[in-house]
Amino acid sequence: MSRRGLHLPPIETPVESAGEVRGRAASRIRLIGGLLLLLVVLTGARGVQLSLAPSERTLRAAAAQRWDQVAVQARRGEILDRHGRRLATSVVTPNIVADPLLVDRDEVDELARRLADILGEDASGIAEKLRRDSRYARLATRVHPATAARVEALDHPALWTEREARRFYPEESLASQVLGFVDANGHGQAGLEASLDEWLRGGTILLQRRRDRRGLAVDDPTRAATDLNAGMNVHTTLDRTVQRIAERALEKVMARSAPDSASAIVVDVRTGDVLALANAPTFNPNALGDDPRPRRNHVVQDAIEAGSGFKPFTVAAALEEGVVSPSSTLDCEGGAWYVGRTRIRDDHPHGVVSVGEVIKYSSNICSAKLALQLGGERLMRYLRDFGFGERSGIPLPGERSGVLRSPERIKPIELATTSYGQGVTSTPLQLAMATAALANEGVRMVPRLVTRVEDVHGVPEYVQKPTVAKRAVSAGTAREVGAMMVTVTEPGGTATRARIPGYRVAGKTGTAEKVVDGRYSPTARIGSFLGFVPADDPVIAVVVAVDEPTRGSRYGGIVAAPAFAEIAELTLRHLGVPPDPALLEAPGPGDTGGPAVADLGDDEEPPSVVWDGEGWALPDLRGLPMRDVLVALQGTGVDLRVHGSGVAVSQDPPPGAVVPPGTPVAVDFR
Numbered sequence: 001m002s003r004r005g006l007h008l009p010p011i012e013t014p015v016e017s018a019g020e021v022r023g024r025a026a027s028r029i030r031l032i033g034g035l036l037l038l039l040v041v042l043t044g045a046r047g048v049q050l051s052l053a054p055s056e057r058t059l060r061a062a063a064a065q066r067w068d069q070v071a072v073q074a075r076r077g078e079i080l081d082r083h084g085r086r087l088a089t090s091v092v093t094p095n096i097v098a099d100p101l102l103v104d105r106d107e108v109d110e111l112a113r114r115l116a117d118i119l120g121e122d123a124s125g126i127a128e129k130l131r132r133d134s135r136y137a138r139l140a141t142r143v144h145p146a147t148a149a150r151v152e153a154l155d156h157p158a159l160w161t162e163r164e165a166r167r168f169y170p171e172e173s174l175a176s177q178v179l180g181f182v183d184a185n186g187h188g189q190a191g192l193e194a195s196l197d198e199w200l201r202g203g204t205i206l207l208q209r210r211r212d213r214r215g216l217a218v219d220d221p222t223r224a225a226t227d228l229n230a231g232m233n234v235h236t237t238l239d240r241t242v243q244r245i246a247e248r249a250l251e252k253v254m255a256r257s258a259p260d261s262a263s264a265i266v267v268d269v270r271t272g273d274v275l276a277l278a279n280a281p282t283f284n285p286n287a288l289g290d291d292p293r294p295r296r297n298h299v300v301q302d303a304i305e306a307g308s309g310f311k312p313f314t315v316a317a318a319l320e321e322g323v324v325s326p327s328s329t330l331d332c333e334g335g336a337w338y339v340g341r342t343r344i345r346d347d348h349p350h351g352v353v354s355v356g357e358v359i360k361y362s363s364n365i366c367s368a369k370l371a372l373q374l375g376g377e378r379l380m381r382y383l384r385d386f387g388f389g390e391r392s393g394i395p396l397p398g399e400r401s402g403v404l405r406s407p408e409r410i411k412p413i414e415l416a417t418t419s420y421g422q423g424v425t426s427t428p429l430q431l432a433m434a435t436a437a438l439a440n441e442g443v444r445m446v447p448r449l450v451t452r453v454e455d456v457h458g459v460p461e462y463v464q465k466p467t468v469a470k471r472a473v474s475a476g477t478a479r480e481v482g483a484m485m486v487t488v489t490e491p492g493g494t495a496t497r498a499r500i501p502g503y504r505v506a507g508k509t510g511t512a513e514k515v516v517d518g519r520y521s522p523t524a525r526i527g528s529f530l531g532f533v534p535a536d537d538p539v540i541a542v543v544v545a546v547d548e549p550t551r552g553s554r555y556g557g558i559v560a561a562p563a564f565a566e567i568a569e570l571t572l573r574h575l576g577v578p579p580d581p582a583l584l585e586a587p588g589p590g591d592t593g594g595p596a597v598a599d600l601g602d603d604e605e606p607p608s609v610v611w612d613g614e615g616w617a618l619p620d621l622r623g624l625p626m627r628d629v630l631v632a633l634q635g636t637g638v639d640l641r642v643h644g645s646g647v648a649v650s651q652d653p654p655p656g657a658v659v660p661p662g663t664p665v666a667v668d669f670r
Contacts, residue, residue: 074202075165077231079179079192081240082273082451088179088193090165094148096140100132102158111156115139118150130158142166167193173282175243177297178236178396178449181285190295192450195395196234199453199461203229232461235451237273242266245570246278249544249563254280257549257559263298263428264544264563266571269436269532271466272445274394275540275571277429303400303425304545307556308362309510309530310421313434315359316481317382318370320473326480328355330366337365342413344368356484359508360493364420371419376407379415385472386434387444388426392469394447402426421512428528432543434472435530438482439506439538441475443468482506486535498529498561500569502579506538507531507564509556514548524548527556529564539577542568552609553632607632620655621648621667629667638662644669 079088096119103111112127119126119140129137140147141164148161167182180191188197246264253262266276283294296302318324335349346363358366371379383389389404403425405414417423426434429447437444446467453462473481485506489498495509507529514524527549532541544560544567553559572579607619609632616638621629629648633640641664650668653659 074229075231076167076182076186076202077200078233079200080233080235081238081243082236082275083239084235085240086170087175087236087238087240088167088169091168092163093142093166094145094161094163095138096143096148096151097160097162098130098137098139099135099158100130100137101135103130103156105131114154115151115159118147119143167285169285171240172286173284174240174247175238175277176282176285177279177295177299178238178277179285180397181288181295191297191396192234192236194397196450196453199232200234202231230456232453232455234453237268237275237448237451238277239275239574241574242276242571243278245574246276246567247280247282249566250278250280252566253544253546253559253563256552257546258551259546259549259559261296261298261302261547262545262563263302263547264542264567265299265428265432266567267432267436267447267541269439269538269541270445272433272436272448272469273451273466274447274449276567277449297396297398298545298547299428300394300396300399301427302545302547303402303427304526304528304547305423305425305512305515306421306431306528306530307510307512307526308364308420309431309508309528309556310419310424311359311362311367312438312481312485312508313383313386313388314367314370314374314379314419315355315484316386316438316473316477317379318374319355319480320382320477321374321378323370323373324355326355326484329353330355330358330363330369332363332365335365337368339368339372339413339416344416356487359481359484360487362420362494362509367419368416371415372412376405376410376415379418380404380407380410382472383418383424385444385470386437387430387469387472388424388434392429392433392447394429394449396449399429400425400427402430421510428543428545431528431530431545432541433469435532435543436541437472438478438485439532439541440478442471442473442478444470444472482532482535482538485531489531495529495557495561497557498531498565500533500565500572502581502584503533503569503572503577504535504580504583505531505533505565505568506535507561509561511554511556525554527554527559529556529560531564531568533568533572534577534580539575540568540571542571609633615658615660615663618651618653618655618657618659618665621651622655624648626669633665639664641666642669643667646670 076090078086078090081087108127108130112123112130115121115126116123121140126139129139151159152161165186167186169176169179178191180193181189182193183189186201188194188200193200246266250262250264253259262280264276264278265274267274277299279296279298281294283289319326329352331352332346332350334351335346337344344365346365350361350363353361353363353366357363358370383404389402391399391401405418405424410418414423433444433447446469448464448466450464452460452464454460485508486504487493488495488509489505489507490496495507498505498507508531510528510530512526512528513520514526515521516524526545526547528543528545530541530543532538542564544563546559549559607621607624609616609619619632621632624632625647626642630640638659639662643666646669648667649670652666653663659665
């Protein structure tokens with residue numbers, strides 16, 4: 001029989017009663033309820049344990065979730081001038097920060113657009129930061145407090161502000177090469193900011209910040225101003241007013257002569273205090289540009305040949321050693337003299353002159369004779385006593401020592417050229433301190449730029465008092481040389497443009513050939529002027545150096561002396577030094593005070609050519625030798641046509657005519 005034919009009985013499934021089902025469900029409910037009750041009891045017991053006797057591990061975990069640390073750089077110390085006026089300070093500015101993980105992807109573009117309108121930034125850049133897989137993104141730094149308030153008004157959970165100190169220079173470009181600047185991390189990169197960085201830079205402060213359950217900060221401890229571990233304040237000898245006077249004078253030099261650079265330094269002759277240290281061009285440390293050239297501090301970082309500015313120190317050494325006396329005479333050999341096979345010349349021949357006239361007429365030949373009589377050992381010793389050939393120790397980066405030949409290996413011709421500033425280099429700072437030594441009765445002071453460094457409570461950490469570096473020459477010798485330097489600025493001298501009404505000025509011009517690519521340039525010059533005032537009771541020494549003037553004259557008596565007169569006169573007024581009433585009727589700067597002297601040496605003042613915006617205003621060239629005409633018109637670009645020789649008797653175009661570059665200018669000589 002097939003299987004299909006079988007008929008099996010149906011299987012009967014037992015059916016539970018309702019009471020059995022309800023009983024089993026009640027048992028399950030009681031079991032689950034008991035487990036839940038047990039869990040609640042255990043959780044409560046654990047909570048009581050954590051509240052009453054938490055473990056160290058638990059406390060650490062809770063603190064890590066509730067608190068975090070934020071590192072804040074303490075406030076950087078201030079730099080002040082001699083009267084306590086701020087030259088560099090620190091201000092607290094907000095940064096705008098976001099937590100990108102708390103920003104919905106759908107709202108990124110809209111939030112970025114709103115933030116861009118407030119911050120003035122690119123919306124796409126902000127959106128890119130808000131899409132980062134990060135808990136921290138800095139959207140803007142150093143924003144205005146009002147801008148930060150507008151961001152906070154958005155009341156978005158992903159946005160908040162942080163505060164940090166920003167370096168600020170209230171006077172902008174004033175003394176910028178002296179002050180320097182700081183980088184984004186607050187570290188000094190130039191000037192006093194770099195050299196005194198360890199004192200100025202404050203320590204790092206670790207602050208506690210509370211967080212909510214999502215890890216967001218609920219407070220900003222950086223809002224509270226604190227001086228904890230703040231940097232120290234630096235008090236300098238700079239006088240803000242004198243610094244501004246010097247920089248404005250250099251601005252005029254740059255506009256008038258178009259040099260590569262110009263520098264000036266003003267020193268208190270009695271203390272060695274640097275009242276002003278100026279350079280042009282300059283820069284604004286609040287907004288650094290890409291060009292590093294304006295950041296160079298030429299006063300301490302440029303070792304230049306001073307030219308005839310060295311002659312007063314050569315004469316001082318000869319007088320101190322008794323080689324000559326003020327009444328001694330020297331033969332200038334008619335303008336040409338040989339040392340070995342090398343000819344030394346004076347631009348204008350002289351016969352016999354006094355020692356004082358060596359400075360007045362700036363005779364190279366007579367300076368060389370004095371040096372050869374002194375010898376290498378004695379001359380170099382005195383030059384080092386005046387501070388040449390060694391760093392002064394001023395707290396500024398990159399100071400140069402200059403070049404001073406060794407007395408053991410110096411050749412006669414090198415000794416001769418050193419006497420009038422050729423083949424020897426010095427910084428404008430060295431020239432200023434040496435000049436101040438002559439004004440200070442022969443005593444050279446250590447240049448003082450920083451008087452003290454003190455903490456926020458006024459407790460000094462460092463104090464520098466006026467310090468004597470060396471007695472260079474006796475007081476008598478210094479006074480004799482000073483009197484000789486006065487003749488340079490008097491009628492007939494080489495620097496009448498340095499005269500100041502009401503004050504006697506002792507000074508010396510310098511015009512040096514500039515070394516370019518290892519050789520003396522036939523055209524590039526450095527014009528300088530050094531001096532001190534008042535000559536009879538010196539208060540300040542001033543040095544002005546103009547590197548490679550390209551417009552008008554290149555001579556120190558023309559390009560640098562007027563700036564000296566402006567700086568010195570306004571500084572004396574600021575310091576309250578009264579003029580001598582007997583001298584107030586004297587001719588002012590630029591007035592020759594009488595007929596020009598024909599033989600003025602290598603620093604004679606040819607007439608200046610002035611640019612009036614459309615062309616050159618020609619001076620009166622009549623009565624001038626050919627050399628002075630060439631000097632007066634050099635760098636103007638006019639087509640000079642010379643006829644004859646001797647002294648100029650006529651010119652075409654006439655005096656006062658305004659001619660653009662390329663204009664023919666004919667001068668007849670007889």
